[in-house]
Amino acid sequence: MPSTSTVHSMYAARGAELYDRIVADDTSEVREIIxxxxxxxxxxxxLASGSGRLTVPLLRVARDVTAVDISPDLTAMLRARVTDDARLQLVVADILAWDSEERFDKVVLGTTSISLFDRADRARLFARVRRWLAEDGSFVLSLRTPPLADDGQAVHDIGGGLRIREEIDSERGILSTTLTEDGDASEHTVRTHLLSRPQLVDELHAAGFTVTAQHPVGLRGHDDRIGDYAVLVASVSSPSEADSPPVRGTSAYLEFFLPPSRFGEIEADGAEGVTVSFSDGSTAIDAISGLWNVPLGYGSRAIADAVHQVNLQASALPIFRRGSTSARQAAERLREYAGADRYESVFFATSGSSALDAVVKLSRQVQKLVHGARRRRVVSLVGSYHGITSTAMALSGAYLYQDVYDVDERLHIKIPYDDVDALRRVARRFGEEIAAIVMEPVLGSGALPLPTAMLHEVARLREQRGFLVVADEVATGFYRTGVRVSRALSGRSHRTCSCSAKRSPTAPRRRPPCCSPRRSAACFGVMTTCSGMARRRQDRPSRARRSWRPSTSWRESARSRSPTLCRRSWMRSSTPWRASARGSSPRDAA
Incomplete structure (x- = not known):
């Protein structure tokens, strides 16, 4: 019966003992570093001092040494080797979490330990090393890049009954090194990241270092299995306008939605997976996936490869007054994703804001063709966020300095996300003028899901009044709520913008092409849905019926430009709505 292998860490317990046996007499890179x-x-x-392969030689030449390693077992071996030297300070800690107020002339990271870290963690480490270095200090590190074997695996017999097996996963960029001992089924493994010397030099430069020297490691005899092995020496680059972060309060570009006094306060300089690293060495978990545009995480190799392949075929193929194969293929897959039985076409937009602009234009155009020119008003929710173009800002119920930028909100009405009575009052007063209601299934400004009662009332009024319902799913689509798309809006919500017209039995058969029974447009980029029933043109009210209009006086027009229905009063941001002399307050209709 074959034995079953047990996998352990190479840096703990028996693995640490075997690792120490291997490196104890290994003098490679020691001379180059010393x-x-x-x-x-x-x-x-x-850093990553281990059992002291480099520490002991360093103590012979340095003034003092601070050795940091995460393995208690390896640190204990080093402590046993050096028992009476006050110049050595031992620290058991993760070097990505440990910090020191001291400054050092040299920071040494040997035994190619840099490959233990992925790209994001390397950026974090480099930022910390910059803080730890004294003026004119140097960062000394070694790197070995093994040759890629034809079968992705190499075995090294190192004597004493020990063998090292290296398995390379070039697709993932991972090197698995496994240490085995004769007569023992246990395996002691460590995984490292494949890193080439040019790539490391580029990353050091991006982190603010200049590589001043590269010393190939001289080994006894030539062994092609070793690969590229070198010691690099880097110093902190002299500050330059191109490479150094801006001084606080200054920046070469406008840092969006920040006051100028905070320009240059902190910069993100890398990201991988869900972790973003900053120029000061700190990190944070990105819980909202960028601006809701990286749901699969940062640094996805699959996405990068797909984009690279398309760029090689054609960096950009315009779809203005012509089609393209790439756009058609993407549209077919998106339509299948959202439901090919419900959507016939896809409208591409460059951002969420521009897609919302398209939604408003499309809604008004559909309503104009079906109901006439009066249906121009758009209802949205207090506290909602839909973007930063003029139309998207007019839709947004959150305060985005709309008054500062003179955003035209005269045809926009905001209601509280949970106030069914407010919705009914707006429908009674403006029902024949509403083109669409724009809603986030989960309110982005507070992560508040729309109440069921509100959703049911929207669906009821949609069937009764004939306006369109738009679901802005930038923040909720593509599994961000656990499913492909939110089904909050009466089960009709999709990560698209669709406009469908439903004909009543007595309606004339002639209708605009964009409002045919199964013709709908999916607007990807904002991931919104609009769906609704278009009423017969004959059913719309007479044009003689008087509609509410804001006052023509300058003061009253400024105050009533964007009526917002709240529980107790009509408001626009923080400015109370005032009834005009010529028009009546929408509250009066209630």
């Missing part, structure tokens, strides 16, 4: 240390004067910080 040459960079000023004898008797340098203060050295050694």
């Amino acid at each position: 040459r960079t240390i000023a004898r008797g004067s340098d203060r050295v910080l050694e």
Whole structure:
């Protein structure tokens, strides 16, 4: 019966003992690193010190050494080796979490330990090293890039009954190194990231370092299995306008939605998965996927490869007054995703804001063709966020400095997200003028789902009044709420913008092409849905019926430009609505 292998860490328990046996007599890279240390004067910080393969030689030449390693077992071995040297300070800690107020002349990261970290963690580490280095200090690190074997696997017999197996996953960029011992089924494994020397040099440069020297590691005899092995020496780059972050209060570009006094306060300089790293070395988990546009995480190789392939075929194929194969293929897949039985076409937009602009234009055009020119008003929710173009800002119920930018909100009405009575009052007063209601299934400004009663009332009024319902799903679509798209709006919500016209039995058969029974447009980019029933043109009220209009006086027009229905009063942002001399307040209709 074959034995079953048990996998353990190479840096703990028995794995640490075997690892120490391997490296104890290994002098590779020691000479190259020691040459960079000023004898008797340098203060050295050694990262990932392990059991002391480099630490002991460093103590012979450095003034003092601070050695940091995450493995208690390896640190205990180092402590046993150096028992009476006050110049050595041992620290058991994760070097990505540990910090020190001291400054060092040299920061050493040997034994190609840099490959233990992925790209985001390397950026974090480099930012920390910059803080730890004294003026004119140097960062000394080693890197080995193994050759890629034809079968992706190489086995090294290192003597003493020990073998090292290297397995390379080039697609994922992972090198798995497994240590085995004769007569023991246990395996001791560590996974590292494949990293080439040019790539490391580029990352150091991006982190504010200049590589001043590269020393190939000289080994006894030539072994093609070793690959590229070198020690790199880097110093902090001199500040330049191109590479250094801006001084606080200054920036070469406008940092959006920040006051100028905060320009340059903090910069994101990398991201991977759900983690964003910043120029000061700190990190944060991105819980909203960028601006809701990276639901699959940062640094996705699959996405990068797909975009790269399309760029090689054609960097950009315009769809203005012509079609393209790429756009058609993308539209077919998006339509299938949203429901090919309900949608016939897709409208592409460059952003959520521009897609909302298209939604408003499309809604008004559909209503104009079906009901006449009066249906221009758009209802949205207090506290909602729909974007930063003029139309999207007019839709938004959150305060985005609409008054500062003179955003025209005269045809926009805002109601509280949970006030059914307010919705009914608006429908009674403006029902024949409403083109669409725009709603977020989950209110973006407070993560508040729309109440069921509100959704049912919207569906009822849609059938009764004939306006369109738009679901802005930028923040909720594509599994962000656990499903493909939210089904909050009466089960009709999709990550699209669709306009469908439903003909009543007695309606004339002639209708605009865009309002045919199954003709709808899906607007990807904003991920919204609008669906509704278009009433017969003959059913719309007489044009002689008087509609509410704001006052023509300058003061009253400014105050009533965007009526917002709240529980107790009509408001526009913080400005109370005032009844005009010529028109009646919408509250009067209630």
